[in-house]
Amino acid sequence: MDSNLLSLLIWSPVIAGILVLATGGDERAGIARKLALGFSVAIFLLSIPLYTGFDTMTPDMQFTEHYPWISAFSIHYALGVDGISMPLILLTTLLTVVVVIAGWQVITDRVAQYMAAFLIMEGIMIGVFASLDAVLFYVFWEAMLIPMFLVIGIWGGPNRIYATIKFFLYTLLGSLLMLVAILYLYNASGGSFSILDYHALPIGLQPQILVFLAFFCAFAVKVPMFPVHTWLPDAHVEAPTGGSVILAAIMLKMGGYGFLRFSLPVTPDASHELAGFVIALSLIAVVYIALVALVQQDMKKLIAYSSISHMGFVTLGLFVFNAQGAEGAMMQMISHGFISGALFLCVGVLYDRMHSRLIESYGGIATPMPVFAAFMVLFAMANSGLPGTSGFVGEFLVILGAFQANPWFAILAALTLVFGAAYTLWMIKRVVYGKVASNAVAALDDLNGREILMLSILAGMVLLVGIWPNPFLEVMHASIDNLVQHVEVSKCPVICR
Numbered sequence: 001m002d003s004n005l006l007s008l009l010i011w012s013p014v015i016a017g018i019l020v021l022a023t024g025g026d027e028r029a030g031i032a033r034k035l036a037l038g039f040s041v042a043i044f045l046l047s048i049p050l051y052t053g054f055d056t057m058t059p060d061m062q063f064t065e066h067y068p069w070i071s072a073f074s075i076h077y078a079l080g081v082d083g084i085s086m087p088l089i090l091l092t093t094l095l096t097v098v099v100v101i102a103g104w105q106v107i108t109d110r111v112a113q114y115m116a117a118f119l120i121m122e123g124i125m126i127g128v129f130a131s132l133d134a135v136l137f138y139v140f141w142e143a144m145l146i147p148m149f150l151v152i153g154i155w156g157g158p159n160r161i162y163a164t165i166k167f168f169l170y171t172l173l174g175s176l177l178m179l180v181a182i183l184y185l186y187n188a189s190g191g192s193f194s195i196l197d198y199h200a201l202p203i204g205l206q207p208q209i210l211v212f213l214a215f216f217c218a219f220a221v222k223v224p225m226f227p228v229h230t231w232l233p234d235a236h237v238e239a240p241t242g243g244s245v246i247l248a249a250i251m252l253k254m255g256g257y258g259f260l261r262f263s264l265p266v267t268p269d270a271s272h273e274l275a276g277f278v279i280a281l282s283l284i285a286v287v288y289i290a291l292v293a294l295v296q297q298d299m300k301k302l303i304a305y306s307s308i309s310h311m312g313f314v315t316l317g318l319f320v321f322n323a324q325g326a327e328g329a330m331m332q333m334i335s336h337g338f339i340s341g342a343l344f345l346c347v348g349v350l351y352d353r354m355h356s357r358l359i360e361s362y363g364g365i366a367t368p369m370p371v372f373a374a375f376m377v378l379f380a381m382a383n384s385g386l387p388g389t390s391g392f393v394g395e396f397l398v399i400l401g402a403f404q405a406n407p408w409f410a411i412l413a414a415l416t417l418v419f420g421a422a423y424t425l426w427m428i429k430r431v432v433y434g435k436v437a438s439n440a441v442a443a444l445d446d447l448n449g450r451e452i453l454m455l456s457i458l459a460g461m462v463l464l465v466g467i468w469p470n471p472f473l474e475v476m477h478a479s480i481d482n483l484v485q486h487v488e489v490s491k492c493p494v495i496c497r
Contacts, residue, residue, distance in 0.1 A: 003063050005049060006079040009089065010127045013043055013096070017119035020112055029111035033104055036115035040100045043122065044093040050086050056474050059083070059482035061132065061196070069136070074191050078132040083479035084260050084330065085129040087472060088253055091337045092129070094457070095249050096122040099242040101454045102345055106241065106352055107155065114155060118242060121147040125250055129257065134182045134193045138175070141218075141254070145171055148243065148251065156238040163231075163238035170231040174221035178258075181214035185266065199265040199486065208270035215263045216278075222255030225315060226285045229308045236304035237357075241348030244300065248307050248344060249337035256314045256333050260326075260483065264318065268487040275319045282319070283412045285312030290419035294426070299347045299357050302427055306383060307340050309416055310395075316413055317398035321487060325401025326480045327473060332394030334472060335382075335465055339391055342379040342458040346372070349451055350431075353444050359430050363437030368444045373432045375447075375455045380428045382462045384421040390465035 016039035023032045055062060061080030069077045081089065099118050107114045124147070127140035145168060153164040184207070185198050192198075203211070221228045232252075236244050264271050286309055293305035310332065317329030349372060350365070351357055366373035382389035385396075395417065403410035436442045447455070465472060 004065060005046070005063050006081065006126075006130045007065055009043065009047055009050075009093070010079075010123050010130065012046065013039070013119045013123035013126070016040075016043070017116040017123070020119060021116040023112045026109065026111055029108070032112035032115050033100075036100045036119060037097075037104075039119060040093075040097045040122070044097050047090055047093040050081060051090060051475070054081075054083075054086060054475055056083070057478060059478045062086075064132070066132075069133075073135075073193070075135045075193050076133045077136060078194065079130045080132045081130055083476035084483075085257065087330070087334055087475060088129050088250075088257060089126050091253075091334055092122060092125050092250050094461075095245060095337065095341055098341065098345070098454050098457055099245050101450060102245065102348065103240070103242045104450055106348070110154065114151070114240075114242075117147040117151050118246065121151075121246065125254075128254055132195050134185070134195055134198070136193075137195065138179060138182060141178075142172075142175055144251070148247065151243040152235060152239045155240040155243070158238075159234070160238040163234040166231045167235045170221050170224075170228065174218040174228075177214040178218035181211045184211060184214075195261065198262075201266070203267070205269050205273065208267040209273060212263055212267040212270035212274060215258065215267070216274075219255040219258035219263065220281075222258065223252060223311050223315060224255065224308060225281050225312070226289060226308070227281075229285070229289070232308060233301050233304040236307075236344075237298065237300050241344060241351070244344040244348075245341040248304075248340040252307060252311055253333045253337065256311070256318065256329060259315065259318050260330075264487050265483060271319065271487060272321070275321070278315055278319045279409060282312045282316040283409065285309055286316065286413055286416045287419070290416050290423065294419065294423040296423075297359055299350075299359055299427060299431070300344070302359075302423060303340065303343045303347065306343075306420065306423065307336065309420070310336050310340075310383075313395055313398045313413065313416070316409065317394075317401055320401045320405035320409065321484065322401045322404050323477075323480055323484050324397050324404065326484055327476060328394050328397025328399075328401055330394075330476050330480065331390075331397060331465070331469065331472065335390035335394045335462070338458050338461045338465070339379055339382045339389075342375075342455060342462065343383060345454060345458070346376045346379060349447065354440060359427060361437070362431040362441060363434050364441060365432045365444070367436050368442055369446045371447050371452065375459060376432060377428060378459055379462065380424045382466070383424045385417050388463070388466045390462045390469075392466060393469045 020032050020035050064080040067077045069075045124144040131137035149164050189197050224232050290309040293302050296302035313332045314329045317325035382391040385391045399410045
């Protein structure tokens with residue numbers, strides 16, 4: 001299926017961001033907010049035909065576009081989506097609307113620049129998910145660092161400069177190794193930057209391992225996997241609420257997407273050879289990082305470490321090499337986007353009122369803020385993997401896939417359900433329930449209409465995915481099955497027995 005829909009989805013937000021930026025200073029902040037909301041809603045509506053017009057029966061790329069870009073080096077402007085990338089684009093367009101609503105009243109300084117940064121970042125992130133040319137993918141991959149760098153560096157907390165530099169250096173250094181791998185594949189393919197051409201390259205095991213490790217450095221940092229995860233808590237703590245939402249809900253998913261688009265199909269033998277290494281790091285993230293989350297006093301840090309633990313499920317599901325694990329990883333990425341985004345918004349709601357993220361500052365929130373308490377408890381239950389919420393679907397499928405590979409993987413992974421419930425419910429117990437902690441807490445106002453709207457959107461998606469996951473599973477099934485069949489080898493490694 002050929003169309004220009006993907007180009008519209010990539011460049012419309014960028015142009016919209018420039019138009020919002022052109023509104024000028026804060027004296028026109030109201031105009032900037034309305035334009036940003038209007039553009040973000042329009043772009044979300046524009047993305048819906050990706051779903052309604054998607055053929056679920058084929059793993060082939062759809063909505064494709066292909067134009068020469070730099071002909072001398074066979075670099076093309078090539079776009080397309082399959083069942084792996086399309087859901088992530090819809091997640092991006094929906095959460096951008098939520099982020100604009102979230103910053104409506106909270107951001108009072110440089111409003112136009114703030115809104116423009118998120119719109120431009122939206123277009124760049126869609127470009128990452130839609131690119132079928134490796135150079136185009138790399139350009140978008142690196143470009144998305146710039147608006148997030150500015151969001152944290154300008155509107156972040158007191159240690160924002162340290163956090164932004166750490167975030168930038170970690171991600172940039174990993175990405176440079178990815179560029180080396182892309183250049184190797186360009187030569188190995190006889191001069192092609194087409195990502196799909198790389199899926200059929202006859203590369204030996206040793207070169208595959210080197211290419212895999214180069215890609216691994218870029219994608220593991222982005223997930224982030226243990227032990228290259230330390231930039232994430234700092235970035236989350238210092239980022240404004242909107243930055244934390246996009247960072248957790250979209251940017252972390254690009255690491256998982258990179259494994260699905262590059263590592264597994266391009267280096268299948270190396271993926272099997274190094275599966276034990278990746279699974280070990282994933283299980284460390286699932287178990288150890290969950291224990292780290294258990295001792296956090298800052299709510300944002302707790303949710304940040306929770307994100308690392310839950311993303312360990314994604315890499316575990318991808319490297320057990322079966323359809324249940326891979327589909328579970330995809331569902332976990334989508335679900336985590338809604339749940340982590342919602343939890344960061346809840347912390348933002350409290351911070352806007354009390355200017356504290358410390359758990360000890362709160363207590364008995366349910367008394368002055370019953371509506372807020374209901375939302376926060378729902379998202380906490382989803383974060384704990386409660387059946388009927390989106391958090392259960394992905395984790396259940398990953399555990400099911402892991403059990404087929406090795407029962408011990410499933411047992412260790414299932415521990416996160418215990419630890420996840422422990423740190424999440426401990427936070428809820430101390431923040432939401434009990435006696436009202438202080439007069440300041442007793443005087444808090446409940447959610448306003450804007451806050452109810454943004455949390456209702458995410459609550460609806462958490463329940464929809466949890467109760468009726470089939471609309472999401474059916475679009476990815478053909479692509480995941482095709483990927484798993486491609487990656488399969490005749491003899492399963494010892495790690496999978």
